[in-house]
Amino acid sequence: MLTRRVIPCLDIQAGRVVKGVNFLGLRDAGDPVELAERYDAEGADELTFLDIRASDQGRDILLDLVTRVSQRLFIPFTVGGGLRSVEDMRAVLLAGADKVSLGTAAVRDPQLIARAANQFGNQCIVVSLDVRRIAGRFELTSHGGREPTGIDAVAFASQVAALGAGELLVNDMDADGTERGFGHELNRKIADAVRIPIIASGGAGKVADFADAVIEGHVDAVLAASVFHYRKMTIAEVKEDMARRGVPVRPTYVAS
């Protein structure tokens, strides 16, 4: 049976993990490669690297990081942040990423999704939607949630799927950082509207939130950053809760 995925997200800046990380026994808590290996050992089903201050200077450092990760990590990993063109994406994929995540660039130019899917295949293309509830409806935002676009998020999700996105990462900007759980209504609306997998992001605060996102929000995967970084919970604890509540998961290995 296909299992539901648990995906830790690492926020990267100039090749380093920028949010505080509290793993015991790491030589260097800011090294993305070492952290990636640790999450792999703990049972992460995939990893996502988000270059949060993507810049031209940072790009070479990011590519070097992607290369180093791909030589030591043998689970799928996605790279996003500031990818604006097919050439940007090609560089990241050639360096060893399995998928690319497009955000603002796809909002500005949805045809970029079609061009990318045509070049690399749908399975490589994750489109990230930053959504807020504005005047009672779910609206797409850009620039990290700061700018409303006037575009209906559910309609845009359908458009993006038709253009060739392989997956959607739905960031609930209202829930993000609150640690009060994922936005089930938003996730469910999008998950039920499209025939591609949905990854929920934003709002994880307690172990039960992850299974809730699958059961209530109908999502295929759940992504979180700080709750894992700060050791508020482990991936194993999340998966044990999901399994107990009937959500199929890949069992975790014993952490080394």
Next chain:
Amino acid sequence: MIAIVDYGAGNVASVHKALAHLGQDSILTADPAILRSAERLLFPGQGHFGQAMARLRETGLDRVLLGIIERGTPFVGICLGLQLLFEASDEAPGVPGLGVLRGRCMAFAAPRKVPQIGWNSVRVVRPGSPMDTVAAGEHFYFVHTYHAVAAEPQDVVAVADYDGDFTAAVQKDNVFAAQFHPEKSGRAGLALLRACVGGLPC
């Protein structure tokens, strides 16, 4: 020496890296002479069935690969590399595949989401392949919209369940192929790759 067939399809480098991690030298190549002299061939790939077959035909690699398989060289297909071994795919109607295995590839029907993306548990249904080394219920990473429907049921050695069983791995004589990505399936995948390249019949 292990040769990885480099025919312009995505994802070939990750197999090379996984083998390097296992301490196995391999070469990424489209050179027929090197491919013919290899002890073992890996045939990975991601992408479109029609585009991949067009590329194999343009370069003459289709005949090269068929000749190598005919000679009995151990051959391992991965993902699209499994699908291309069949006779056809609904992804590219009218385009013949390599035809090493009888049957064709079909898309997962609605309401199943496509691509199927994620870890699925695999069940071995017939012995005699590297899948024999896999623990019961082990999970592997799948990314695919099409799945192979074999005309000869005995070619299927493992299945997985996506609202119904589908082909997860095949074996016929010297040819083994997996629909999932062992190079992206963590420890279980690396162990299977090792079994594929480490002397067991493939």
